Amino acid sequence: MAPLLDGYDALIVDADGVIYRGSVAVPFAVDALRASPVPWCLLTNNAALPPAAIAERIARLGLAIDPSNVVTSPQGAVAYLQEYGVPAGSPVLIVGGVGIDEAVSAAGYTPVRDRSVTPVAVVQGFGPEVGWRELSEAGYAITAGAVWVATNLDLSIPTEHGLAPGNGALVSAIQLAIGRAPDAVTGKPEPLLFTLAAERLGSSRPLVVGDRIDTDIQGANRAGMDSLLVLTGVAGAQELVDLIDADPQFRPIYIAEDLQALSGPVDAVRVAPDAPGSGPLAEVLRGLGRAWSKSDASGNVSDQVRQAIDAWARR
Numbered sequence: 539m540a541p542l543l544d545g546y547d548a549l550i551v552d553a554d555g556v557i558y559r560g561s562v563a564v565p566f567a568v569d570a571l572r573a574s575p576v577p578w579c580l581l582t583n584n585a586a587l588p589p590a591a592i593a594e595r596i597a598r599l600g601l602a603i604d605p606s607n608v609v610t611s612p613q614g615a616v617a618y619l620q621e622y623g624v625p626a627g628s629p630v631l632i633v634g635g636v637g638i639d640e641a642v643s644a645a646g647y648t649p650v651r652d653r654s655v656t657p658v659a660v661v662q663g664f665g666p667e668v669g670w671r672e673l674s675e676a677g678y679a680i681t682a683g684a685v686w687v688a689t690n691l692d693l694s695i696p697t698e699h700g701l702a703p704g705n706g707a708l709v710s711a712i713q714l715a716i717g718r719a720p721d722a723v724t725g726k727p728e729p730l731l732f733t734l735a736a737e738r739l740g741s742s743r744p745l746v747v748g749d750r751i752d753t754d755i756q757g758a759n760r761a762g763m764d765s766l767l768v769l770t771g772v773a774g775a776q777e778l779v780d781l782i783d784a785d786p787q788f789r790p791i792y793i794a795e796d797l798q799a800l801s802g803p804v805d806a807v808r809v810a811p812d813a814p815g816s817g818p819l820a821e822v823l824r825g826l827g828r829a830w831s832k833s834d835a836s837g838n839v840s841d842q843v844r845q846a847i848d849a850w851a852r853r
């Protein structure tokens with residue numbers, strides 16, 4: 539059987555839930571990426587940290603990555619500004635963490651934190667220090683004509699205490715106040731960051747690896763890329779159940795327990811009606827494959843898939 543990575547020339551890998559959870563490495567992730575036969579880059583919606591800080595965090599887990607191979611949502615935001623025609627040197631109002639200032643500076647813009655110099659654009663991403671004053675400054679600038687780019691619209695951030703407001707919630711606060719939505723959103727599931735990552739790697743056929751269906755998998759599909767869903771982060775039994783009737787834009791090509799799949803055979807993780815192998819995950823792959831191809835006329839596919847997913851969750 540052919541290895542999974544045959545036919546792919548690069549990996550675009552999500553960070554949280556794929557490489558680490560909090561400050562802890564996800565099992566098998568470090569070894570699997572160290573052994574990767576193809577180049578890989580990291581793609582994250584995290585706007586608070588600059589690439590070097592994220593690379594450092596990964597290095598502490600024992601995995602080396604050059605900061606130039608870390609693609610963040612603020613980089614997508616400045617790519618949008620460049621495409622939109624905002625000239626270099628223009629003042630750009632920042633709402634969020636230092637990761638945004640750094641991306642804006644690196645692209646030749648001047649990051650500002652208030653309206654003393656009239657900003658031509660507002661880039662809004664997550665930062666734990668964002669408060670009323672910054673949100674208000676952004677609202678005034680946007681109302682005065684600045685183009686408004688949000689790095690991502692994740693509504694919540696899971697913390698050790700529960701759910702906290704994510705960038706999407708803070709974007710909504712401005713949107714409710716001024717009565718209009720951002721001009722652009724650049725993070726996953728928008729395709730822009732995926733395209734940027736593939737360009738960075740010189741890749742024409744990358745495989746996207748992620749743990750979230752509504753960002754990683756949907757984004758890969760929108761960018762026209764194949765994807766592997768790993769079950770080490772957000773996606774679990776409920777997300778697999780939701781996949782039974784999911785629209786094609788949410789469907790991964792492959793599903794695996796973890797990144798050990800990267801060195802294994804492609805048939806072990808492909809969602810297909812005739813997926814070989816035994817065990818709970820193989821049942822899930824076959825069940826979803828049947829549900830998506832509707833090739834099973836013999837009975838209620840959904841019930842069979844649900845049973846397979848239950849068996850997987852109890853394994």
Ligand SMILES: [Mg+2]
Nearest residue numbers: 552554555749
């Ligand atoms: Mg993730």
